[in-house]
Amino acid sequence: MKVGIDKISFYVPKYYLYLDLLAKERGVDIKYENNLGQKKMSVLPPNEDIVTMGANAALNIMKHENDIDLLIFATESSYDQSKACSIYIHKLLKLNSNCRSFEVKQACYGSTAALRLALNHIIINPKSKVLIISSDIAKYGLNTPGEPTSGCGAIAMLISQNPRVIEFDNFTGFITKDIMDFWSPNYLNEAIVDGKSSIKHYFSTLKETWEIYKKASNRNLNDHDKLCFHLPFTKIAEKAYNQLCRLENHEFNSESVDHGLIYSKEIGNTYTAALYISLISLLDNFKQDLSDKRIGFFAYGSGCVAEFFSGIVCKDYKKNLFTKVHLDMMSNRQSIDMNTYENYYNYSDLYYPKDGSQLTLDLQSSSSFILSEINEHKRTYMYNPEYEKLNIQKQAIVAES
Numbered sequence: 040m041k042v043g044i045d046k047i048s049f050y051v052p053k054y055y056l057y058l059d060l061l062a063k064e065r066g067v068d069i070k071y072e073n074n075l076g077q078k079k080m081s082v083l084p085p086n087e088d089i090v091t092m093g094a095n096a097a098l099n100i101m102k103h104e105n106d107i108d109l110l111i112f113a114t115e116s117s118y119d120q121s122k123a124c125s126i127y128i129h130k131l132l133k134l135n136s137n138c139r140s141f142e143v144k145q146a147c148y149g150s151t152a153a154l155r156l157a158l159n160h161i162i163i164n165p166k167s168k169v170l171i172i173s174s175d176i177a178k179y180g181l182n183t184p185g186e187p188t189s190g191c192g193a194i195a196m197l198i199s200q201n202p203r204v205i206e207f208d209n210f211t212g213f214i215t216k217d218i219m220d221f222w223s224p225n226y227l228n229e230a231i232v233d234g235k236s237s238i239k240h241y242f243s244t245l246k247e248t249w250e251i252y253k254k255a256s257n258r259n260l261n262d263h264d265k266l267c268f269h270l271p272f273t274k275i276a277e278k279a280y281n282q283l284c285r286l287e288n289h290e291f292n293s294e295s296v297d298h299g300l301i302y303s304k305e306i307g308n309t310y311t312a313a314l315y316i317s318l319i320s321l322l323d324n325f326k327q328d329l330s331d332k333r334i335g336f337f338a339y340g341s342g343c344v345a346e347f348f349s350g351i352v353c354k355d356y357k358k359n360l361f362t363k364v365h366l367d368m369m370s371n372r373q374s375i376d377m378n379t380y381e382n383y384y385n386y387s388d389l390y391y392p393k394d395g396s397q398l399t400l401d402l403q404s405s406s407s408f409i410l411s412e413i414n415e416h417k418r419t420y421m422y423n424p425e426y427e428k429l430n431i432q433k434q435a436i437v438a439e440s
């Protein structure tokens with residue numbers, strides 16, 4: 040049976056910060072574009088969160104989808120230890136009640152864990168469809184080396200039999216290792232990171248999982264037309280690919296990775312969503328036909344779990360992409376100044392109530408879903424009342440309701 044991604048889309052909020060501005064403000068004599076490969080980072084306004092971003096990402100792919108019986112939400116930015124954020128999204132997207140829904144976590148690897156689970160679910164239940172949503176806020180301390188690798192965003196992908204975008208097989212190389220390169224204790228607002236160690240383990244697990252995958256699949260680097268990597272910052276993909284080329288005595292060809300980096304250079308790290316934003320970037324921006332071409336994927340989640348796997352691009356995949364929606368979203372974003380960035384950065388820590396009191400949030404938003412209120416420790420979400428007026432994402436189910 041053929042199984043894989045039938046539809047895939049992503050969402051980023053409207054606001055971004057130029058990293059040149061950040062470097063200037065922090066007194067850092069570096070162009071972040073040169074060392075990290077990053078131009079901008081997405082910034083989350085106070086009335087959006089991982090739920091609204093995730094629901095937004097799914098809007099494009101939800102039209103005429105009534106058979107979803109499993110919703111998996113991958114995140115490492117969850118705000119509740121018990122209730123899965125998938126339940127809010129299930130309601131916002133009006134999914135059938137006859138649907139399992141839960142949240143998974145293993146740093147940035149959570150989305151790939153969800154994908155492997157979903158593929159097996161479809162093999163056992165061929166008529167079913169699985170919706171995977173990955174949504175994250177990559178937040179490092181202000182004025183730390185991690186800060187220029189911040190960002191936020193979400194992806195949604197529909198997994199089914201006879202997919203129309205990417206088909207996967209079962210040859211994968213995966214590995215788990217107990218290391219402390221990046222972690223987020225519950226009582227802290229930002230991750231703790233040992234940057235150098237995280238990069239070292241990213242590269243070492245790439246080599247280890249590649250070797251396992253290569254042996255299992257009997258494929259070499261030549262069998263892969265393109266490669267997509269987990270992208271904490273885009274420069275890492277060029278270095279990772281270079282390492283694979285040296286290992287395999289393969290000629291370095293930047294075309295193998297470049298198109299997968301276009302969106303992330305302008306967004307920053309999105310943790311669980313990053314690898315799949317790279318895939319969307321490649322499919323949207325590579326103009327030639329990729330039908331029947333093999334793409335290699337490297338997923339890395341600090342802590343750590345890593346996996347190398349691959350997929351074949353389906354015939355006619357271009358008809359099933361949301362390229363125009365994505366390009367419009369990216370070009371309609373708005374630059375903010377340092378003051379607004381720091382206000383948005385601090386907003387949830389300073390103003391989201393921790394004592395059960397009420398906070399009403401601004402309803403002005405370009406997002407289709409809004410976090411409208413926090414009261415009695417509960418978050419309330421709503422459809423954007425301005426939505427009908429905003430001439431965007433016209434295909435959305437919300438507009439039909």
Ligand code: HMG
Pocket residue numbers: 068069070073074075115146147148184185186187188221232233234235237238241269270271272308310339340341
């Ligand atoms: P840093 O201290 O800013 O940079 O931290 P550095 O001193 O390591 O320098 C970085 C590179 O810039 C070096 O190049 C310098 O030479 C170069 P390299 O030796 O690597 O080739 N450089 C310059 N280049 C041009 N012009 C200049 C200049 N100066 C220096 N003037 C770091 C960078 C990425 C470590 C930091 O931003 C960080 O800690 N980020 C967060 C952690 C991270 O992103 N880790 C990546 C791997 S782990 C991962 O991907 C998982 C993760 O997504 C979390 C999860 O799984 O949930 C993070």
